[in-house]
Amino acid sequence: MIKRKLMMVERIMYVDSETPVNVVYTAKIKGEISEENFSVALHKIQQKHPLLRVSIDHKSAKYPFFVEEKEISPIPLRIVERKTDQDWLLESENEWYRIFEDKKKPMAQIVWVKGSTASEILWVMPHCICDGTTGITLLREVLALLDDTSIELNSYEGFDSVNDFLPADFNLKKKKRKARFYLMMAKLFFLIQRKSKDRNLGKNYAIHRKLDAETTKIITGKCKANGISVHALLCSAFIQAFKETQGRNAKGKVISPVDVRHFIPEIQQDHIFAFAPTVELSLKKGTQDLVENAKYIKKDLVEKIEKTETRELLWMGENMHPVVDRMISMLKSSKGGHDVTLSNMGKIDIPGEYKNFQLETIFSPTVAFPWLNSNTLVTTTYNQQMDFTLMSNEDFLPKEEAKKIKDKAIELLIS
Template structure:
């Protein structure tokens, strides 16, 4: 069984030797049985073909997801829990770890085992799985941990392009010609841009220089923000975009680019990608804000909401995907541009919203789910991911010392939270539980 990688998957695969990993961490209260954890990993691997696959190249160098006749089990490492912050060190180690790409699997787990509280860290290669897929795997693991006999089903084959793009689109001569022309245009632009990028004396950023800033909003502050966004008829996502872009401008001045890129869950546009199917990429939304200091914060949020809603309403997932499948010839130029080109945005921002995961189980309780993190080899790894669990908004702010000074990142975090909370109609406490590594 094999499937050719789609172009976005090839971009994230890179050279196969450079990590591009996503990490989920779940804190659990209670005791876990090792045999139940092994069983849970075995069941999700049996369900999802991609969790059994490695990636091999044909004679032309084209990579394919391929399941070996005898595949390796998902590795589980058990480590003693010393402090409540051990998960952050393990997260940083997971960013830099390299998977056995040809043989797989492209996923592993670390159990940071304590007597009454533990963390489960799930790391996976981004070319195989995105944040939505990672959350689904977390949900399935917890379900089987709670009931080892639970039947989570089986997906017999890989999800292919033909499975998710309607047949009437794939057989539409005019639409496919349009995709081919766009693909040729993409290849041409990438070739031109690549010619102006020199790699002389340039090194890709080092994973050793990555850092994580993590914090939560207190439940009262989170509730007040949700309520105010509802009154203002804006999303929390838009409010956070304005807060972070404004903070970048205030802290970095002329170095700020006033551009944020937000992944949009492709599952909302393509119903054929089921909620329990692993997929690795989404659509992309680029936004900028009105930086006029005389415009109040929430007025800027409303302005951006109008722009974002208009852009999202015009998104066409097939118009996004199909041209890329005719641009594989430009893959080396795209990697060069993304790795060595000048950054064109301040940060990638993703709000996963309220996480649909139970907290109460028979033998354990989910204390918290930390917002996932992801780090790749691109020129600007600066990423903020938020999620909400048990009524608290959780933030993971990832960057690299060579790209964004650590002190600037801390200042951006503090300013963004001040802008976000200072005009709310009720008093809210300052952000709590901030930690840095």
């Protein structure tokens, strides 16, 4: 039974009991599915994943903690009539503001945008229990079970604390001194930092764009020809697009999350987990050449990933709980030093053909962060089609300006 304190990174994404930070993962299918199959599928998925059986207790202790509920209700299914091809995006934006506060209900929701021949299936979860890989896993599992309810899923035990991920040679005594120093410096930083009253009060939005297979092939072909990764080219293009659109107001940097499973194999690909270490990337000084900058970014990313001590990072974060509220306050009021958080989830590994329906496409996840700088770009590729969702807030980045940035970046990618 799970009963553990939220990790520092989970607490940041949790924010507080009154602030929803939900991620929405969407798949579009062609064909027929039954409501009865949803009940079976969601039951099996809930029995597999421990975090789909928990609530958050934010009252009983100093810091919030997960509690596994013995008699938790099934994952809810909300059915909406499908009228247009854009209904999924509207429902996605609606679900950003769902607060999972009922202790007897799971922190997950399915929305079925139901049409006569086409439907969208939306997984909705708070970001404090999931990352991008989690969302793809849950889409893969629900599609497989909707097609064949006899499939069995293997359950697993949740971890008790970040200590479960520490190597045998972890020098706890030495690291504790280091942690105390970092905490002292963090307290000093927040003590002298001037508090800002700036907040995002405008409307959150999401801009969506799916490229066709031919256009996507131009981008992947450019990467292969120049020995660069798609991720590096995306970073180069969007940094340049911000620069050309915003001029001196652009920061010239992106923040990129990296799948934690690369560093901690005990967290398996099909396990729910929320933490993703991040790296900061920028253009090469003295050049505006898109490909040259992408080569520089690729090299920089590899070097920074190699230096990342993820296990220590997780453990060190657990010593920073006294300043988490100040961290959250700073995120809500600081413009930050980056243009956008760019998460490229790459090629999505989910089958396309099923006995009873066809998976037509995957839409990139959407999320609305409460931070002042809530600029977020998520990209995925499915069925040889690259997909973009760009999210922000009208106060910080007007929607029309975001569209110009997105269009400019795509122009750079395919030029």
